Amino acid sequence: MNTDRFRSILLEERERVASAIHHFHESNSHSLEDETEEETYDNHLADSATATLNREIDYTLEENSEHVLSAIDEALLRIETGTFGACVRCGKPINEERLEAIPYATRCIDCQRLEERG
Numbered sequence: 852m853n854t855d856r857f858r859s860i861l862l863e864e865r866e867r868v869a870s871a872i873h874h875f876h877e878s879n880s881h882s883l884e885d886e887t888e889e890e891t892y893d894n895h896l897a898d899s900a901t902a903t904l905n906r907e908i909d910y911t912l913e914e915n916s917e918h919v920l921s922a923i924d925e926a927l928l929r930i931e932t933g934t935f936g937a938c939v940r941c942g943k944p945i946n947e948e949r950l951e952a953i954p955y956a957t958r959c960i961d962c963q964r965l966e967e968r969g
């Protein structure tokens with residue numbers, strides 16, 4: 852397992868999430884109009900759609916970002932302690948493709964499914 856690679860992915864993601872949180876706290880009063888006003892190009896429609904999409908992603912992020920941030924911190928800690936990539940529930944290695952998609956995953960796909968099923 853190349854934890855150095857995952858460490859840099861996690862640090863990048865952490866940066867992104869941290870600045871998103873900062874952005875939420877700073878720009879709660881900004882309207883969507885403010886963001887789209889500057890778009891004066893001929894692909895205006897596409898840009899508006901992108902802005903709307905980004906806003907939708909923002910809402911999801913806002914709900915989850917603080918949770919994700921602590922999950923990233925925990926994952927970084929697991930890299931330091933050498934337990935990164937092991938499922939916290941069953942102890943088996945988490946599939947590397949899964950870690951590519953969610954580097955801060957704490958459970959293998961089987962345990963995640965069990966969890967979601969309740």
Ligand SMILES: [Zn+2]
Nearest residue numbers: 938941959962
């Ligand atoms: Zn597991």
